[in-house]
Amino acid sequence: MSDPMTLRARVQAPVKEVRNALTDPAAMRIWLAEHAEAGPDGSFAFWGRHTPEGDAPHQRLLHADDRTVRFAWTLGGVETTTEFGLEEEGSDATIVTITQSHYDHQEALANTGIRGVLQTYWCLALANLAEHLEGRELTPKIDFTTRDMSAGVVIDAAPEAVFDSLVDSEKVTRWFGFPIAIEPYVGGRYAMGGFDNPQPAKILELEPGRRLSVDWGSTGVGTWELEGSGGRTRLTLVQSGFEGERPPYGAWGGILAGLSELRRFHEIPDWRPIWVE
Known part of the structure; x- marks a missing residue:
């Protein structure tokens, strides 16, 4: 297994609002997936055509608190682990960190397995999370059911x-x-x-x-x-x-995530990338 993949993005919304968007099914169905469910009983899942292997739910909640949401996600027959971490940046901005296990960059380049899409999939999802919370139009998601x-x-x-x-x-x-x-x-x-x-x-x-x-x-x-x-x-x-x-879903995800930033580049005064080194 390779080292976990990490992405960090700045979202212009308070931590509490971002945390709610991560587990509120109505919000998840906007920025993340076609279908979603989550509840106080520990249920947590998302699936549909915009989700890798989204024919059915494949997630299992592992931990959730005010700053963290961690879940298992079976992809390609392997149980991976995804974690969202939230860090306050002032009163009205949040640094969102995604850590994803079982991502292999060489597999992504060779397009040999579904886990190779995870980096660009999460880039686009983070971009749409930011768009949703900032009241902007979302960027189209990848459709994992089409060949075009x-x-x-x-x-x-x-x-x-x-x-x-x-x-x-x-x-x-x-x-x-x-x-x-x-x-x-x-x-x-x-x-x-x-x-x-x-x-x-x-x-x-x-x-x-x-x-x-x-x-x-x-x-x-x-x-x-x-x-x-x-x-x-x-x-x-x-x-x-x-x-x-x-189909090169990983490449498509990268193009669409870039399209989100292209829009922000032209539309947001004093633009800076959402991505944090």
Whole structure:
């Protein structure tokens, strides 16, 4: 078993509100899962199409107090452990830490097992927890029942500004939270980690302010389509084609989590990432 995976995010809400959202079934059905249940009898479960192996509940509550929720979650035939920890940051913000056992980064890169999706799954879930508690529109969740990905959001910024933040290396690196180097022309490189990446993605289409299409290799082709109205942008993301039998749900989760931060980048004054080092 590898070391536990840890994610930390800042949510602009008091600890008490965040703690309630972690175990209130009505709230869980908004930010986390299609179906959820939790109660004073110790029941705690979530399932549905937005949950890995979500055909039925596979969780078991281990511990809960005012600052911690810990549960067992069986995935791929292995019982993993997930823990939420809450830390007050002033009177109106909370640092949420997720610790997840049985996550293997190499398994995630190779897309060889369901537990490989856990890092990006929890990134997107944390982003939507923040959106929910801050009264913002949620980012579309992964659908683990489909072999295609399509998601649409409205961004409170003009198409030219949104498009620029998809092809400008410095801006993409800022909102995505990982170094990305881009050659903004058809045939140019779109390189995760920088141009030293020996296998960069390639730009297939580029229409300024309207369309960007990138070939990501084994995980397929991603296309961003932009349509403007009244100073706002309808951004539609479609991910099509992939190698192998298993859809790249982990990669899709990473793209959607990034989409959440892209919206915040354009819409929140004095923006800073929700992620805490």
